[in-house]
Amino acid sequence: MEFTSVDHVELYVGDAMLSAYFFCHALGFRMVAHAAPESGLEGRRSIVLRQGSSRVVVTSALGSEGPVAEYVRLHGDGVKDVAFATPDAAGAFTEAVRRGAKAVMEPTTYEGAGGRVVKATIAGPGDLVHSFIQRDSPASGFLPDVYLPLESPPAHAEELFSALDHVALCLARGTLMDAVEFYKGVLGFEQTHEENVRTEYSGMNSRVVQTAEGRICFPMQEPYTGTRRGQLEDFLAAHGGSGVQHLAFLSPDITRAVDVLARAGMKILDAPPGYYQTLETRLGDLGGFRRETLEQRNILMDRDAWGHLLQVFTRTQHARRTLFFEVIQRESARGFGGANIQALYEAKEREVLRAAR
Structure with missing residues (x-):
């Protein structure tokens, strides 16, 4: 297969x-x-x-x-x-x-x-x-x-995205490992990453499965039982069960992509307070990017053994506030922004709370 x-x-x-x-x-x-x-x-x-x-x-x-x-x-x-x-x-x-x-x-x-x-x-x-x-x-x-x-002219002078990077799934509580076993046992994928996130009130357990070459990739997450309903439970309730939470598109130039998206009316999730003040302390070298450039656009950055990764997440445009999009730029990085997963989770929780007010 x-x-x-x-x-x-x-x-x-x-x-x-x-x-x-x-x-x-x-x-x-x-x-x-x-x-x-x-x-x-x-x-x-x-x-x-x-x-x-x-x-x-x-x-x-x-x-x-x-x-x-x-x-x-x-x-x-x-x-x-x-x-x-x-x-x-x-x-x-x-x-x-x-x-x-x-x-x-x-x-x-x-x-x-x-x-x-x-x-x-x-x-x-x-x-x-x-x-x-x-x-x-x-x-x-x-x-x-x-x-x-069907021929239609492009809306922008240059393409913003080069490929689909990954598809993220939000799964009902207790089904994460069944899904991992499905992709491994039925389709021959490999599990490559594991993350567990906890906040004051909620959290999630996450696994990543992908093909051996990494060309097809599914980060998957299920809610952790907390003291109140978190953003994953909100997704599951609004969506009516497990489903695709976001699509991540690979960009060769994330700063340009974010600028174009902003002009088109797309809103980007805000980075957590204080995120950029500690960026250089956490990562050291920023790979030639200026902290101010990232902060102005709410671009998150991480690095792994291979290189740097930059990513932003859009605010959902969905009537049920479910599906959203990620833009990601890989400067040789192979991971998924492990240091940013907590930041994304907290940012989504803030968005949900704002929408509920």
């Missing part, structure tokens, strides 16, 4: 056109394909967006019934499918099911003028699924003879 990258992330949403507009004008994606009943996609409308090597698909129901409408009623807009690229979709599906995965869609071939694609799907944690996508030529259309090419 071989997975080479995330092929695409598909969101089920209330309005595909509105969501596509957000991804294009706020995050810098461009529309590259679309599908609807007239092209062979029954009961739904779907738009494929691209930036760098990242594909995001937004799909909405055209009626009040069916799996897309049911998902949105339960969860609001959210990530339904994190699809993996593979040279053998049928083989990966067969092996995953043999190892205990629940089959969702048997291997299906899409073939036409746009090339040949094989797709199969298994169930993941919660209502998340994982499709296995085999593209027999690099130029294959998204799903030939279903999705039609």
Whole structure:
């Protein structure tokens, strides 16, 4: 079983056109394909967006019934499918099911003028699924003879993101280790990181699983029992169960990306009080970045044995205050900002408290 990258992330949403507009004008994606009943996609409308090597698909129901409408009623807009690229979709599906995965869609071939694609799907944690996508030529259309090419100009002069860095899951209490075992035992991932965060009132337990090459990566977290409900419990209640908490996009220039996002109306989570006053004491060398530059943009920084990592987290734009985004720049770093996990957790708690007032 071989997975080479995330092929695409598909969101089920209330309005595909509105969501596509957000991804294009706020995050810098461009529309590259679309599908609807007239092209062979029954009961739904779907738009494929691209930036760098990242594909995001937004799909909405055209009626009040069916799996897309049911998902949105339960969860609001959210990530339904994190699809993996593979040279053998049928083989990966067969092996995953043999190892205990629940089959969702048997291997299906899409073939036409746009090339040949094989797709199969298994169930993941919660209502998340994982499709296995085999593209027999690099130029294959998204799903030939279903999705039609669509050209849209980029919203920004230069792309902000080069790739999808990771997908973070928020899991119901007591299910974290089951999810870890699913990714390890069924899909052949490895556990690479472990973090446990505690605040005055709540906390979380976290694990990271990824493929051997690190090209597909899932940080996963579950709430720790505290004295009051924390931000993870708030997510689980608002989302209606386990799901994708945030998508992290890799940027070659995070300061420029943050500036462009700000002009587009995106809000960045504030760093904790006093964070920057101790930055150089904690990290020493800042890798050529100026503390003032980071502080002005609420960019968090960490370093590991390989290099520096910079990251920001957006305030959620979601009606239920669930899904949000991360922008990350890796200067050779391989970790996930372990020193910043506590800072992120506290920042999200402050955002939740502000929203509740």
